[in-house]
Amino acid sequence: MKVAVIGTGYVGLVAGACLAETGNDVQCADVDEEKIARLQNNGIPIYEPGLDTMVSRNQRAGRLVFTTDVGGAVTASEVVFIAVGTPPGEDGSADLQHVLAVARTIGKHMDTPKVVITKSTVPVGTAELVREAIGEHTDSEFFVCSNPEFLKEGAAVDDFMRPDRVVVGVDSERAKKVLTELYEPFLRTGNPIMFMDIPSAEVTKYAANAMLATRISFMNEIAELCEHVGADVRAVRKGMGSDSRIGKSFLFPGPGYGGSCFPKDVQALIRTADENGVELKVLGAVEKANAIQKKKLFAKLSGSLGDSLSGSTVGVWGLAFKAETDDMRESPAIDLVEALLNNGVGVRAHDPQATATARALFGDRIEYFDSPYDALEGADALVIVTEWQEFRNPDFERMKSLMKRSLIIDGRNLYKPERMAEHGFEYLSFGRSS
Numbered sequence: 001m002k003v004a005v006i007g008t009g010y011v012g013l014v015a016g017a018c019l020a021e022t023g024n025d026v027q028c029a030d031v032d033e034e035k036i037a038r039l040q041n042n043g044i045p046i047y048e049p050g051l052d053t054m055v056s057r058n059q060r061a062g063r064l065v066f067t068t069d070v071g072g073a074v075t076a077s078e079v080v081f082i083a084v085g086t087p088p089g090e091d092g093s094a095d096l097q098h099v100l101a102v103a104r105t106i107g108k109h110m111d112t113p114k115v116v117i118t119k120s121t122v123p124v125g126t127a128e129l130v131r132e133a134i135g136e137h138t139d140s141e142f143f144v145c146s147n148p149e150f151l152k153e154g155a156a157v158d159d160f161m162r163p164d165r166v167v168v169g170v171d172s173e174r175a176k177k178v179l180t181e182l183y184e185p186f187l188r189t190g191n192p193i194m195f196m197d198i199p200s201a202e203v204t205k206y207a208a209n210a211m212l213a214t215r216i217s218f219m220n221e222i223a224e225l226c227e228h229v230g231a232d233v234r235a236v237r238k239g240m241g242s243d244s245r246i247g248k249s250f251l252f253p254g255p256g257y258g259g260s261c262f263p264k265d266v267q268a269l270i271r272t273a274d275e276n277g278v279e280l281k282v283l284g285a286v287e288k289a290n291a292i293q294k295k296k297l298f299a300k301l302s303g304s305l306g307d308s309l310s311g312s313t314v315g316v317w318g319l320a321f322k323a324e325t326d327d328m329r330e331s332p333a334i335d336l337v338e339a340l341l342n343n344g345v346g347v348r349a350h351d352p353q354a355t356a357t358a359r360a361l362f363g364d365r366i367e368y369f370d371s372p373y374d375a376l377e378g379a380d381a382l383v384i385v386t387e388w389q390e391f392r393n394p395d396f397e398r399m400k401s402l403m404k405r406s407l408i409i410d411g412r413n414l415y416k417p418e419r420m421a422e423h424g425f426e427y428l429s430f431g432r433s434s
Contacts, residue, residue, distance in 0.1 A: 001182060003027070004077035006070055006102045008035060010046055010156070010260065010327075011119055011149050012083030017051060018160040020058035022185040027065045027073040039066040047326040047353045050157040070102070071109035079178060080106055081147075082130070083119040092267035093275075094123050103130040107137030114140070115178045117147045121265060123272045124202040127169070143175040146198045148205030153259060154324025161186060166193040169201025206272070209265040210283055215250040216257045217289040223253035223431025233431025234413070253430040255385060255411040256293035258321030258330035263290075294332045297383055298339040300409050300428045305380065310344035313404070315379040317372055318386025318412075319351040319358045326353040328361060332411065333385045341365055350375040352388055373402060381407040384414060396423040 001024045005016040008030040016028040030036055035045055042056045058064035067073055074080055084098040099120055106116060116134065118127055131144045146169035151159045166183050170176045176195055183193055196204075219237070226233040233253055241248035257263070266287050273280045302309050321331035328334065340347050347366035349358065355368050369375040372391065376382060376399055384391060392414055400406050400423065408420065410429040417434060420427035428434050 001025070001079060001178075002077045003079045003081065003182075004029060004073040005081045005083055005119075006030075006073070006105075007082065007084035007098075007120070008032070008039060008045075008066065009083065009085055010048075010153070011151065012081070013039075013044075013046070013055075014048065014051060014151060014156045014160055015081060015083060015119060015149070017054045017058060017064060018157065018186075019182070020061075020064035021054055021161070023063065024182070025063055026058075027067055027076060029067050029070040029073040031068060031070065033068050036066045036068050047324075048156050049154065049324055054157060070105055074106050074109040074114075075111065077114065078112075079115045079117065079182065081117045081119045082106075086120050086122055086264075086268075088264045088267055091271060092264075093271040094121070094264070094268045096122065096126060096129065099126065100129060100133045103133035104137060106142075107134035110134070110138045110140045110142060112140060113142060113174075115143045115145065115175050117145050117179070119147055119149055121148060121205055121261070121268075122146075122202060123206070123268055124199045126202060127198045143170075143172045143178075144198075145170045145172075145175045145179065146201040147179065148201060150205070150208065153327055154322060162189070162191075163187070164191055166191075167201050167204050168193060168195050169198035170195055171198055206265050206269040209261050210269050210286070212250050213257055213262040213266050213290070214282065214286045216254070216262075217286045217293070219251050220253050220256070220293045220430070221289060226431040227433070230433060231431075232433070236431075253413065254293075254387075255297050255332035255336075255430075256290045258294075258332055259327060260329045263330045294335040295339070296430075297332065297336045297385065297409055297411050301340075301381055301383060302343070304407055304409070304426065304428065308380070312380040313346040313348060313378055314340055315375040315382040315403075316347055316349040316366075317351075317375065317382060317384045317391050318388055319349055320354040320386050323386055323388045324353075326351075326357050328354055328357045331385070333358075334361065336383060336385060337362060337366060348375040348377070348379060351386065352390065373398060376402040379403050380405045381409060383409045383411065385411050387412040387414060396420075396425070400424065 003024050003026045005012045005028045008028050016026045020026040044052045082102050086094040089095045127144050127146050168179050223233045237251045240246050270280050270283050319333045350369045350372045407426040413429045
């Protein structure tokens, strides 16, 4: 099938590469000339495991092409995915200007029937706006549908190639047939493609992310309760997760959720509800709880260092909002580092992938190190923000020899308090006694 993917950001690039992997002829189009030139030379602008080899392999085979000619890509394709960004506006609502600009471009370059798929995360009602924008510029037949993405950063390629489900909102048999054929190679294990009406598909994406964000904030509050009453959040989590009605996923406490999806999707869903006269009280509380949670790493640190906070040096392990990505959007590390700098603390940071991203945010206000141990040289404390695998079983004796004070604030509960006590560390985590 001939496919155009408009937008080479996180979603568009993964979708384009994976669709090419199953034999489709894919043109990924973007107006960013520098990014396209880099991609044409197999330079990947994001870190995502497995994506670089997939892009290289499919470019070499001629199935994947990167171009700045958006109109040409539309004209040459049977199926067009809209995968441009929908950043939050000042009021928290999704900004649709890029989506609708692409829709108008599609209309201007459409001379044969096409299926147009909104892959971007968009609020309910967007498909109708896309339909109107296309229809203003063409008399050709076209079919609009919604196909929200459910990709986890750090596992996006695997999620696309082996999805647990594919959600598609359609209102025509033609679109249903095309999407069935397009996704059939990814669903050979029997996982379902779920067809529904378009508004339901648009709401499903936001509802799913909002539920996951809710679980995270809920568990963070349970962890705080555990600290106050002497309970162990590890045992509580296992006890809850063994209930089949609840399940085990997203029950790990931490420094708050971040990334490109949860914060903006919670905001956008709240805004959509407001516009329709509905108050989402639970999600309002989730958003507030997460903002508070992001300040707790610094609170634990400042409570431990006390008057010696100013002028101290702190090692920070992890800057990305989660492991296996270089994405720092809404990362808890941003709140922590800014608080440290505002209180006269020197910051020595290490992240396996997000250093370049951090430099763009913090410049030379902090120090960056290729080795996690180098970041600990002379440090009064270590704060762990991201759960990278390389942090899970470090050389504790080496760490102690490098640090001025053996204080660890573990934002991901990577270590057992009993083990840290044996090694002689002052150790604070979430939801467990120190």
